Amino acid sequence: MRLVINIAKGYKCRHIPMEDLIQEGAIGLMQATERFDPERGFRFSTYATHWIRQSIGRAIDNKSKAIRLPAHVSQTIRRVEKERARFARETGREPTIEELAEIIGLPAAKLQQNLAAGQEMLSLDLPIGDGSGTLGGMISDETTANPEERAMRESILSELRNVVSELSEREQQVMEFRLRGDGVEIQPEEIAQALNL
Template sequence: MTNSITRRDEKSIEKYLTEISRYEVLTPEGELELFQKYRAGKKSALEKIVNHNLRFVVSVAKQYQHLGLALGDLINEGNLGLIKAAQRFDETRGFKFISYAVWWIRQSILDAISRKSRKIRVPANQQTNTSKLLRETDTFLQLHNRRPTNEELSEVTGIKADNIKKSLENYKRCTSLDAPIDSEGDTSLINLMEDQ
C-alpha cells in the first residue's frame, strides 16, 4: 500500500507542476498592475498574483525536503505563506513581491515542519539552523569533495561553531519505516525487517 501511496503522491506533484508551469513569471509592471487592482477591490487579481508565483513556492519547498514532511505538504504550506504575503504586500514601497514573499513562504513551511513532523517539538530557530547547516554541508561537499569543519560552516552560515556542534549532534533524522529506500519506491525499511 505504501508504494501505491508514494507513486500517487509523485503523480499528483507531477500533475501539479504541469498545471502551474502554464503561469509565466510576472513582469514588474504586470505585478504592480495586479496589486493595484487587488487594492481597488478586485479579488481575482490576488488569485492571479498567487498563481503566477506558485513555481517559486515549489523551489523554496524543495529546500526543506527530508525534514519530516512530504514535498506535497511542504508546497501546500508554502502556498499558504504565499497567499498571506500577497494579502499583506504593499506595492507602493518599491520592493519586488517575491523578495517580500520568500520570508512568509519559509515561515509557513518551517512552522509546519515544527508542528507536524516530529514527535518531540524542536524550536523553529533550531530547525532553521539545522536546515541551513545541512544545506551548506551538502554544497561544501559538492565543491570540495569533503565535509566542512565546524569553523568553515561557521564562516558560511554565521552560526557559532559551538552551536553548530550542538545542532549537528542533536540532529537525528526521523525515518519512517514505510519510507521508500530505492529510486523506484518499491522497497521500504519495513520490507527488509525480519518477521519475528
C-alpha cells in the same frame, strides 16, 4: 497559486504530502497579501516568495519530526546542510565541525548541540534482525530485578523471618539491626548502645 505550487515543488519532504505543502504555502501567500505595501517599489511576487517559503519551512519544521525543534535550531540545521554541500562542492571533501562552525559563526559546541537535536528519531517498535524482535525489546530495565532474582530474594526473606520469629524479642531486635538490608553495616558496639545492652 501557481507561484505557491512552483515554490512547494522545490521542497522534498517525505513526511508531509505535496498537497499540505501547497496549503501551507497558500497561508504564506495570504500573509503576503495582508502585509504587501506597493509604495515600497517591490513586485508582489518577489515579496510573496519570502512569506511562502517561510510558511512552508515552518510547516516542515513543526510537522515532520516527532519532537518539534525551535525555529532557530531548524534554521541553523538547514543552513549547515546548505554550507556543507557548498563546501563539499568547492573542496571535494566534507567539512569538519570546526570549519562549519567558523563558516556559520557559531561555537563548535553549540553547532554540535543543534545538529544532535536535529537527528532522526528511531521508534522503539522498529523491527530488528529477521523481524522477530524490536529495538525496545533489546533494552533492559536496570531499575527492576529479573523475576528469578526477585523470587529467590522473597524465598530467602521468608525463611529468614521464620527463623528470626523463633528468637527472643531482644535477639529479634539485634537481628533486625544487623540485617536491615539497606547496605549500611552497623557494628555490634552500636547495636549494644542502641539497645542499652
